[in-house]
Amino acid sequence: MPEFALENTMVGEILERWPKTAVAFNRLGMACPGCVMAPFMTLDEACKAYGLDLTKVASAVRQNIGPATPDRPKEEK
Amino acid sequence: MDIDARMSVLERSPFFASADRDTLKHAAETASELPIAKEDQIFRQGEEASYSYLLAWGRVRLDQTTSDGRNVVIRYLGPGDLIGTVAVLRRKPYPATPVAVEDGMTLFWSAEKKAMLIAAHPVLATNAIELTGSRLEELQERLREVATQRVERRIAATLLRQVRHAGRRVEEGVEIPFTLTRGEIAELTATTLHTVSRTLAAWEQEGILSGKRASHLVITKPHRLVEIAEQE
CATH class of the missing domain: 1.10.10.10 (Winged helix-like DNA-binding domain superfamily/Winged helix DNA-binding domain)
Structure with a gap:
């Protein structure tokens, strides 16, 4: 599977595409699930806001993303 | 707007959530259009509620004047939001004045047409309850904030x-x-x-x-x- 740029993806989009990633955010003490600002902040910006290391957060988030992941968000309604 | 353009506006409105194409088409065909310019008042508080509107695009501020003459902003409305519908369905005067904060477009239905649409397509009644419920929730949240x-x-x-x-x-x-x-x-x-x-x-x-x-x-x-x- 091609690796895509998780750090530039909006946190809201990550949570919407892979709802299980909420587990990772919660464990890291990041209050992103359900946050009004999640659709507007990239993972990189969220890490900076919390003073957390992007590489560590991204790898924790990836563990909650299944292997058969589409490369782009689904377009259908 | 042609019927297809109206339908694509309607299908994005929460009032038409889960509505099938027949419902959207029926609503699109029975609607009229009213373009609004910045500062326009769509109707005035206290007037008889004869028409119910849906904001196709643009942004509208809902103003209410209190009995001692103060103006209160109730909320802001965006594309897909309903305007005046509750007053129309309850046969009460409009409780507030919607003012365009930018140029936009509305679709509207007479009280009779709106009642007919809801009777013909019960999903709209369910959606109306959902919408009034979520507004009530938002108001309760504001009330709690003010108090505490x-x-x-x-x-x-x-x-x-x-x-x-x-x-x-x-x-x-x-x-x-x-x-x-x-x-x-x-x-x-x-x-x-x-x-x-x-x-x-x-x-x-x-x-x-x-x-x-x-x-x-x-x-x-x-x-x-x-x-x-x-x-x-």
Whole structure:
């Protein structure tokens, strides 16, 4: 599977595409699930806001993303 | 707008959520159009509610005048929102005055046509209950904030509500993409203009917000604003 740029993806989009990633955010003490600002902040910006290391957060988030992941968000309604 | 354009406006409105194509087509065919220019009043508080509107595009402020003559901003409406529908269905006078804050377009139906649509397509009745329920929830939230919370927290919550409703990502942060004056924020927060000005100036100093983008507020530290809104 091609690796895509998780750090530039909006946190809201990550949570919407892979709802299980909420587990990772919660464990890291990041209050992103359900946050009004999640659709507007990239993972990189969220890490900076919390003073957390992007590489560590991204790898924790990836563990909650299944292997058969589409490369782009689904377009259908 | 042709029927297809109207249908694509309607299918994005929560009032038509889960509605099938027949419902959308029926509603599109029975609607009329009313373009609105900035500062236009769609109708006036106290008038008989003969028409119910749906905002196709643009932005509308809902104003209510109190019995002692004060103006209160009830809420802001965006594309897909209904205007005057509850008054029409309850056969009560319009409770507030919708004012266009930018140019836009509305679709509207007479009270009879609206009642007929809802009778023919019960999904619309379910959606109407859902919508009035969520407005009630938002009002209860505001009431609780006014009764219990510090004013900074309430102002932050007011701004976050606008973000939830219409927020847009821009390079510097998250923009509230319409003019929102300090006086309007004061009314929405139930505080004074002076308090809003003092609080926003402090937040600009801290780099939480910026008011420079064409009179639109940009939240440059979104995370910090959420923290303020949630602090005990």
